[in-house]
Amino acid sequence: MDKVLIIDDDEWNRQIMKETLKKEGYTLFEATDGESGIATARKENPDVVITDYLMPGINGLEVLMELRKLRNNMPVILLTGFGDVGLTIKSIQMGAFDYLEKPVKSSQLKTVVRDALNSVKVSSSLNEVIPDDISTVLVDNLLVGKTPQMKEIFKNIGRISMNKVNILIQGDTGTGKELIARLIHFSGITRDKPLVIVNCSALTESLLESELFGHVKGSFTGSIRDKAGKFELAGEGTIFLDEISEISLNTQVKLLRVIQELEFEKVGGEASVPMKARIIAATNKDLEELIKQGKFREDLYYRLKVFTIGLPPLRDRKEDIRDLVVHFLHKLNKRFNKNVVKIGDGVIEMLQEHEWQGNVRELENTILQAIVMSKADVLEKENITLIARRHSIVESSQGEMQFKTLADLEKYHIKRVLDDLKWNKVEAARFLDITRPTLNAKIEKYDLKQD
Ligand SMILES: Nc1ncnc2c1ncn2[C@@H]1O[C@H](COP(=O)(O)OP(=O)(O)OP(=O)(O)O)[C@@H](O)[C@H]1O
Ligand SMILES: [Mg+2]
Numbered sequence: 362m363d364k365v366l367i368i369d370d371d372e373w374n375r376q377i378m379k380e381t382l383k384k385e386g387y388t389l390f391e392a393t394d395g396e397s398g399i400a401t402a403r404k405e406n407p408d409v410v411i412t413d414y415l416m417p418g419i420n421g422l423e424v425l426m427e428l429r430k431l432r433n434n435m436p437v438i439l440l441t442g443f444g445d446v447g448l449t450i451k452s453i454q455m456g457a458f459d460y461l462e463k464p465v466k467s468s469q470l471k472t473v474v475r476d477a478l479n480s481v482k483v484s485s486s487l488n489e490v491i492p493d494d495i496s497t498v499l500v501d502n503l504l505v506g507k508t509p510q511m512k513e514i515f516k517n518i519g520r521i522s523m524n525k526v527n528i529l530i531q532g533d534t535g536t537g538k539e540l541i542a543r544l545i546h547f548s549g550i551t552r553d554k555p556l557v558i559v560n561c562s563a564l565t566e567s568l569l570e571s572e573l574f575g576h577v578k579g580s581f582t583g584s585i586r587d588k589a590g591k592f593e594l595a596g597e598g599t600i601f602l603d604e605i606s607e608i609s610l611n612t613q614v615k616l617l618r619v620i621q622e623l624e625f626e627k628v629g630g631e632a633s634v635p636m637k638a639r640i641i642a643a644t645n646k647d648l649e650e651l652i653k654q655g656k657f658r659e660d661l662y663y664r665l666k667v668f669t670i671g672l673p674p675l676r677d678r679k680e681d682i683r684d685l686v687v688h689f690l691h692k693l694n695k696r697f698n699k700n701v702v703k704i705g706d707g708v709i710e711m712l713q714e715h716e717w718q719g720n721v722r723e724l725e726n727t728i729l730q731a732i733v734m735s736k737a738d739v740l741e742k743e744n745i746t747l748i749a750r751r752h753s754i755v756e757s758s759q760g761e762m763q764f765k766t767l768a769d770l771e772k773y774h775i776k777r778v779l780d781d782l783k784w785n786k787v788e789a790a791r792f793l794d795i796t797r798p799t800l801n802a803k804i805e806k807y808d809l810k811q812d
Pocket of ligand 1: 505506534536537538539541600647685688721722
């Protein structure tokens, strides 16, 4: 029989709760203050505890903290004064299962206790998934991945981190480009040198140039002193140029010069400064396509991609999802002071079926939201909200195709051309007037298959 402990100094209130819960068939224990309540809990190991907040001696939150030490997944329900918003927030932050406002309604009491008991049952049927404690720094920079694609990437990082070739990281949004850049920087010869990150899309052309190369005093209004640019600050370390596709053609020319001549001039200055940093550039765009459109210089492209790392979208490495979930539970529990250490049945399968347009970042946000919403120590389906699959091709009533986005149209067109040409990719690429690699990239991106 399930055991419920009630801690409250108010005799009348205890009486009412006892009567309600007795009818539900629970075994009841009671205490009139925090200390004796904790003593009873230690002796009887109740399944659920209900505690008042304001009592002589220690208060309900202190009781909660002590009970946590006793058994981590013991649900504690806090009784709060009506409308005491501050306290209810605090109690949930500190890990109370739920709170009930006084005077307690018997129907609410029954529901909350039943929910709490349920959560204990689910919890005790599952094992903890979080590994032994490792340091926060390590957790934050850990790169998870056991699929062959990811292993191959790790191997390549091993190869390239011991010299300073320029690297281009390509991958859809949220696939981990910045994390990879950090890993390359911190695992090789640049480890003890600076890592400087520049988001190329965040600045206008002239600001970006002064940001990259620095400027001398008086070179433009407002430049009241010399300023070192990011290339200078990176020294012999790494400069990470994020969203490289966003830099203007003018700046591209200047960047190309830096790479070729290994030196640069500050804006408004004459003396040249040597460039010794390794450049890692990242993009979620198809640079070859931009070259075709005249928006990106081909010569710069080849200078940047001495070595290329292509990060696969998450939906192509579903086997990593479980490890990623465990990793994020570990990382986010710490950050948000939660204790979700178990994974409910069917959760991983559900996550593996999702499309993950936003890739690993979307997964991380989903887990974060679920952690924040969970009352107990289990990651459960009910707390996971998945962004609905993006609307794709819709057939109208007349049977003609309607496309929501340009990408949908492109996908449909490429598939039709491929099918018409019996998947002869050379011919399809020629017909579509794109290169073979671009065609391959699109086939992969849209997950096209021969019927
Ligand atoms: N393999 C991985 N293991 C652990 N965490 C990961 C992994 N890949 C990505 N992440 C996490 O997912 C989030 C997004 O990663 P990151 O910022 O590196 O992506 P990105 O490709 O740079 O995205 P964007 O194109 O939007 O800039 C980060 O919090 C990162 O720590
Ligand atoms: Mg990024």
